[in-house]
Amino acid sequence: MTDVVALLRAALGDAVVTDPAALEALRSDKSGQRTAAPPLALVAARTVEHVQAALRIAHELRVPVVPRGAGTGLSGGAMAGAGELVISTAAMTRILSIDEADQLAVVEPGVLNGALNRELAPRGLRWAPDPASREISTVGGNIATNAGGLLCAKYGVTREAVRALDVVLADGTLLSTGHRTVKGVTGLDLTALLIGSEGTLGIIVGATLALTPVPAGVVATIGVTFPSVEEAAAAAAAITAARIRPAVMEIIDPVALAAILRHLGMPDRAPGSAHLLVQTDGAAAEQEAADALAIIAAHGGDAAMTTDPEEGERLLAVRRAMHPAMEALGPVLIEDVAVPRSRLAEMFAAIRAIGERYSMPIPTVAHAGDGNLHPNLVYAGDEVPDVVWQAAGEVFEAALALGGTLTGEHGVGTLKRRWLAAELGDEQVALQRRIKEAFDPRGILSPGRAI
Amino acid sequence: MTDVVALLRAALGDAVVTDPAALEALRSDKSGQRTAAPPLALVAARTVEHVQAALRIAHELRVPVVPRGAGTGLSGGAMAGAGELVISTAAMTRILSIDEADQLAVVEPGVLNGALNRELAPRGLRWAPDPASREISTVGGNIATNAGGLLCAKYGVTREAVRALDVVLADGTLLSTGHRTVKGVTGLDLTALLIGSEGTLGIIVGATLALTPVPAGVVATIGVTFPSVEEAAAAAAAITAARIRPAVMEIIDPVALAAILRHLGMPDRAPGSAHLLVQTDGAAAEQEAADALAIIAAHGGDAAMTTDPEEGERLLAVRRAMHPAMEALGPVLIEDVAVPRSRLAEMFAAIRAIGERYSMPIPTVAHAGDGNLHPNLVYAGDEVPDVVWQAAGEVFEAALALGGTLTGEHGVGTLKRRWLAAELGDEQVALQRRIKEAFDPRGILSPGRAI
Numbered sequence: 068m069t070d071v072v073a074l075l076r077a078a079l080g081d082a083v084v085t086d087p088a089a090l091e092a093l094r095s096d097k098s099g100q101r102t103a104a105p106p107l108a109l110v111a112a113r114t115v116e117h118v119q120a121a122l123r124i125a126h127e128l129r130v131p132v133v134p135r136g137a138g139t140g141l142s143g144g145a146m147a148g149a150g151e152l153v154i155s156t157a158a159m160t161r162i163l164s165i166d167e168a169d170q171l172a173v174v175e176p177g178v179l180n181g182a183l184n185r186e187l188a189p190r191g192l193r194w195a196p197d198p199a200s201r202e203i204s205t206v207g208g209n210i211a212t213n214a215g216g217l218l219c220a221k222y223g224v225t226r227e228a229v230r231a232l233d234v235v236l237a238d239g240t241l242l243s244t245g246h247r248t249v250k251g252v253t254g255l256d257l258t259a260l261l262i263g264s265e266g267t268l269g270i271i272v273g274a275t276l277a278l279t280p281v282p283a284g285v286v287a288t289i290g291v292t293f294p295s296v297e298e299a300a301a302a303a304a305a306i307t308a309a310r311i312r313p314a315v316m317e318i319i320d321p322v323a324l325a326a327i328l329r330h331l332g333m334p335d336r337a338p339g340s341a342h343l344l345v346q347t348d349g350a351a352a353e354q355e356a357a358d359a360l361a362i363i364a365a366h367g368g369d370a371a372m373t374t375d376p377e378e379g380e381r382l383l384a385v386r387r388a389m390h391p392a393m394e395a396l397g398p399v400l401i402e403d404v405a406v407p408r409s410r411l412a413e414m415f416a417a418i419r420a421i422g423e424r425y426s427m428p429i430p431t432v433a434h435a436g437d438g439n440l441h442p443n444l445v446y447a448g449d450e451v452p453d454v455v456w457q458a459a460g461e462v463f464e465a466a467l468a469l470g471g472t473l474t475g476e477h478g479v480g481t482l483k484r485r486w487l488a489a490e491l492g493d494e495q496v497a498l499q500r501r502i503k504e505a506f507d508p509r510g511i512l513s514p515g516r517a518i
Numbered sequence: 519m520t521d522v523v524a525l526l527r528a529a530l531g532d533a534v535v536t537d538p539a540a541l542e543a544l545r546s547d548k549s550g551q552r553t554a555a556p557p558l559a560l561v562a563a564r565t566v567e568h569v570q571a572a573l574r575i576a577h578e579l580r581v582p583v584v585p586r587g588a589g590t591g592l593s594g595g596a597m598a599g600a601g602e603l604v605i606s607t608a609a610m611t612r613i614l615s616i617d618e619a620d621q622l623a624v625v626e627p628g629v630l631n632g633a634l635n636r637e638l639a640p641r642g643l644r645w646a647p648d649p650a651s652r653e654i655s656t657v658g659g660n661i662a663t664n665a666g667g668l669l670c671a672k673y674g675v676t677r678e679a680v681r682a683l684d685v686v687l688a689d690g691t692l693l694s695t696g697h698r699t700v701k702g703v704t705g706l707d708l709t710a711l712l713i714g715s716e717g718t719l720g721i722i723v724g725a726t727l728a729l730t731p732v733p734a735g736v737v738a739t740i741g742v743t744f745p746s747v748e749e750a751a752a753a754a755a756a757i758t759a760a761r762i763r764p765a766v767m768e769i770i771d772p773v774a775l776a777a778i779l780r781h782l783g784m785p786d787r788a789p790g791s792a793h794l795l796v797q798t799d800g801a802a803a804e805q806e807a808a809d810a811l812a813i814i815a816a817h818g819g820d821a822a823m824t825t826d827p828e829e830g831e832r833l834l835a836v837r838r839a840m841h842p843a844m845e846a847l848g849p850v851l852i853e854d855v856a857v858p859r860s861r862l863a864e865m866f867a868a869i870r871a872i873g874e875r876y877s878m879p880i881p882t883v884a885h886a887g888d889g890n891l892h893p894n895l896v897y898a899g900d901e902v903p904d905v906v907w908q909a910a911g912e913v914f915e916a917a918l919a920l921g922g923t924l925t926g927e928h929g930v931g932t933l934k935r936r937w938l939a940a941e942l943g944d945e946q947v948a949l950q951r952r953i954k955e956a957f958d959p960r961g962i963l964s965p966g967r968a969i
Contacts, residue, residue: 351801
């Protein structure tokens with residue numbers, strides 16, 4: 068393997084990093100997991116040519132490559148192990164152009180989602196994808212995982228916000244897919260295929276992003292306590308059924324709510340209480356909020372509503388404290404199932420039953436507008452215990468039985484690969500692998516991950 | 519080839535059609551073109567099993583297959599010729615379920631877009647894709663071509679309105695891709711890849727569609743005459759730049775406008791006049807219309823505005839008469855280029871210059887909200903004259919030079935294939951063909967079409 072590093076160094080100079088501390092950091096992502104040993108080297112690419120040169124060498128020598136952005140993934144896809152080469156695009160952070168007339172931005176992959184949106188805000192524009200990690204995750208990583216977030220039910224997922232990609236294939240070929248135009252149907256849509264491909268098909272080195280106007284006018288925020296999560300879920304379903312389109316609609320289940328209140332030093336609510344958070348925006352914001360409040364009252368919710376931004380932030384604080392509250396409890400395996408919106412109450416019930424069966428409370432939050440739930444499996448020690456994997460497996464089986472999916476927005480990575488065929492079926496998995504071969508015949512990109 | 523037909527008949531009975539008149543009709547689509555000879559047979563599938571059985575036989579015997587819906591395509595993709603087998607899903611017209619809570623419909627591919635939307639309307643829901651052909655085109659065909667329409671700038675193209683597909687692969691394997699959930703990132707997104715693949719990867723036999731609420735409240739319609747198409751395009755660009763999001767924004771160039779007015783028996787306007795049509799909807803409809811009117815006045819437009827539905831339909835009538843007006847002139851080759859929205863005025867100028875160079879007026883309409891133009895090349899006789907192909911080629915080159923694309927919504931089919939590599943590049947074309955091989959190793963599906 069010294070050959071590889073020597074070749075990389077000859078081609079790439081100081082972009083090749085073998086400092087043990089730097090390599091050590093590449094063993095993990097934000098999933099809380101770690102590989103058994105560090106990778107052999109890191110290419111900290113600063114240019115497209117760096118990515119091409121590194122891949123040409125890796126392809127020639129059949130060295131497995133793990134593409135990496137900011138390493139904020141939750142499914143273990145970017146964790147690198149022994150014998151693997153990491154190619155990071157985190158240092159490619161330039162915003163190359165912002166076109167207000169066509170509402171487009173052309174960016175390098177390493178720019179942080181939050182940094183990009185701060186550049187766009189004064190122009191009244193935004194890039195809609197809003198994963199919870201937006202302040203620390205890269206646009207390239209958002210694209211590679213088809214990242215979701217809180218706003219997706221109304222404003223779409225990452226796929227709908229990308230027009231064109233520059234991607235380096237496994238052999239170093241640079242390809243440009245897609246178009247700057249709103250519409251375009253020339254050939255197969257490789258842009259759509261690359262989005263969410265988790266580094267298995269190529270390394271994204273540039274992106275043309277579709278921007279949207281920041282909604283004008285007031286934003287209405289509603290915080291509600293319900294006696295039970297079933298009532299919260301029923302109210303959320305009724306809001307959707309009434310054709311109201313909230314920008315944000317989040318449910319916090321009783322286990323999560325109790326942990327968050329404890330973490331924030333706030334008083335307990337009645338046992339079994341659940342929390343619903345609704346935010347409406349755009350021209351109909353106030354009317355939609357009034358309509359939602361009537362539905363919430365009819366479902367037994369105790370609501371507070373505001374159009375004051377600061378007060379709204381205070382209502383959001385409970386939801387924002389979820390991650391820190393969980394991290395305070397110990398290492399966490401975060402599941403990411405999604406079910407049809409109308410099955411949310413059933414999925415909450417299934418998670419509670421699994422938690423009781425395993426004597427393992429499973430705090431859960433849900434993006435109720437799109438049926439995406441995050442059950443948090445808290446454990447002790449360095450490795451995920453088998454019993455936690457078993458409980459996670461039962462959560463996934465329950466989601467599938469309700470017409471759902473293994474992962475709504477985090478991706479398969481390494482942690483969810485064991486359940487891939489259960490959702491896709493063996494024939495589709497085989498087809499997906501043939502498609503990967505069309506991009507990467509030697510199988511060097513993200514081996515053992517995603518598909 | 520009698521072997522093939524005999525085998526098909528043994529497996530499929532009366533679903534196999536060899537009636538000469540029926541086969542004759544399969545030589546053309548709505549592009550105005552025809553193949554040199556009829557196909558060998560038609561399988562008029564009524565069930566998924568029919569499609570599977572037909573493909574198993576075709577795969578075994580390596581018979582080329584042309585999938586077909588209602589045959590309303592404009593790019594020659596569904597025209598079938600000598601030695602080819604047509605598999606039609608036009609008779610699979612059932613709406614299997616409409617789920618109001620989850621805003622989903624599960625349908626067979628042959629249901630007409632218009633028929634589906636008439637079922638949905640009483641529920642306050644719609645399937646957003648609205649190609650001009652919606653009354654005669656199938657949902658399956660809309661999906662196979664990623665159909666566009668008038669509403670795309672605000673409401674998206676077909677890709678954003680499909681959750682899951684059932685597709686039969688070339689060897690007869692039935693595959694289910696995607697999910698009923700709003701979000702889902704398990705594995706590569708084959709649903710997105712299949713949408714717009716023009717029958718090259720498989721035959722769509724079922725679809726789970728994402729429905730959206732019909733916008734509530736008034737619809738405001740604005741019809742405007744401008745002294746020139748440049749001013750119309752500048753006004754449209756300014757409307758977009760002002761963050762107004764019209765549901766419909768169409769430009770009719772002077773050549774098209776004159777032909778339409780003549781066709782409708784309406785009085786001429788001043789030479790060089792162009793038409794702009796704007797429709798706003800949703801909670802901000804009236805405010806957006808007022809803002810648009812101010813911009814239109816500042817750009818020298820002479821506008822009429824209404825919120826009366828009947829009056830609005832009258833304003834739309836000019837745009838709706840485009841197709842009939844063109845057909846009255848003779849056979850038409852309809853181009854379908856798209857450019858970034860801000861380049862619309864330049865593209866109109868380029869089309870006019872090409873028309874002057876070839877002494878061939880090129881009536882053009884544009885979906886101004888998304889930069890998609892339809893230049894109509896009218897000719898005489900049965901075949902497209904070489905000079906028309908040359909002019910069409912120059913139109914495409916001009917679009918590409920402005921950062922545009924060969925086809926915004928009609929697809930490549932057979933008619934635009936000659937320009938495919940000019941847009942995608944040889945390396946991407948080769949990759950697209952390797953992907954096709956992963957689905958269809960014997961190359962029997964839609965050979966010589968799309969990619």
